[in-house]
Amino acid sequence: MISFHISATGHSLNYLPEYVAVWQGYFEEEGLKVTADVPRPWDLVLTALREGTAQAALGGIWVPSMYLGRSTRFTPFAQVAARAPLAIVGREDPVAFRWDTLPGKVVLMKGSNGASVGLFFKLCLREQGVDPQAARYIQDLDGAMLSELFSGGMGDYLVIDYPNALRMEADGRGQVVQALPVTGGNVPWSVYYAEGESDPDRRKVQSRFAAALNRAMQWVRGRDPEDYADFLAATFPGLPIEISIAAVRTYVAHGMWTTPRIDPEAYTRWQRGIADGHLVTAPIPYDRLIDPVPTSGWQ
Known part of the structure; x- marks a missing residue:
């Protein structure tokens, strides 16, 4: 062996x-x-x-x-x-989500355990015809902290792992507006x-x-x-x-x-x-x- x-x-x-x-x-x-x-x-x-x-x-x-x-x-x-096992969590009805409304919005995504989350989200933006620099980011903190702060009102969107996005939705702390295992390619x-x-x-x-x-x-x-x-x-x-x-x-x-x-x-x-x-x-x-x-x- x-x-x-x-x-x-x-x-x-x-x-x-x-x-x-x-x-x-x-x-x-x-x-x-x-x-x-x-x-x-x-x-x-x-x-x-x-x-x-x-x-x-x-x-x-x-x-x-x-x-x-x-x-x-x-x-x-x-x-x-x-x-990518990620999801975008927002506060609106998922059917109302549009990528082209992200310019000017504040997006929370963890940066404390590697670069993949930010790289992938910005790749998706570019593929949707949106300049990643047109959005604003809080990206240097732990994912659990950002989830708590998003629930408390910080930012417009949260990019988080898909299972915890489902849990936030089940708890009434946000809506999964994009399930990236489904739409992310x-x-x-x-x-x-x-x-x-x-x-x-x-x-x-x-x-x-x-x-x-x-x-x-x-x-x-x-x-x-x-x-x-x-x-x-x-x-x-x-x-x-x-x-x-x-x-x-x-x-x-x-x-x-x-x-x-x-x-x-x-x-x-x-x-x-x-x-x-x-x-x-x-x-x-x-x-x-x-x-x-x-x-x-x-x-």
Whole structure:
């Protein structure tokens, strides 16, 4: 049995296939003993890779993108989440929401645990024909703090993770005016990456990891989450079970968990957002950053 440790930037519902693969024994069937931790602060995942205490980090592809050619080479080799698990919370009826009314509005979105939320929201604005600079942002605070302040009247919109947006709506503290897993399109949101360049031995292990992850994705897509509600409740004790079930149904219906392969078209789209956020000087070609070999069996 080969030990395979993941240092993750969070413990999240959109990582569900990984947890299912452990629970169902899929990793073990591939000869892997998979463990995971969530260090604080989140960037300690990079230390774990450099020191060799983790075989993969799990998080945003913007990290290996901005490090490429500047510092340590981090190589993405698989994805777990193919859509942004975010929502825009407002105060109006959702049918009244229009992207072109956002100029001049104050948008709250967390910036304390990475860059993905702001990068994606601004990418969506540009794709909707809205200049991101026309809106105003409160972006340097923790998400829980911003949620509390939004409920108290701060700002016009809040960009937050989808499950907690559903909880705010259920509590009467706002309206989900855009569910971005539904309307936001595909991007390689959460990926696994390793330190350094790939080699044949490492690829063999990563391929076995991806095979188990793919089986777990198929398992999740083939079942209603009510059928494994006890597992969801135990894995995400901070979320009401009805919220977890609703979010999983939405994720499955709209392609959150399709394949461990990082899709080139979705990658190219996300690279535009990363470049527009000035984390890279220009979008990075797929074959310069991604190792496609471990997931070459899936399209």
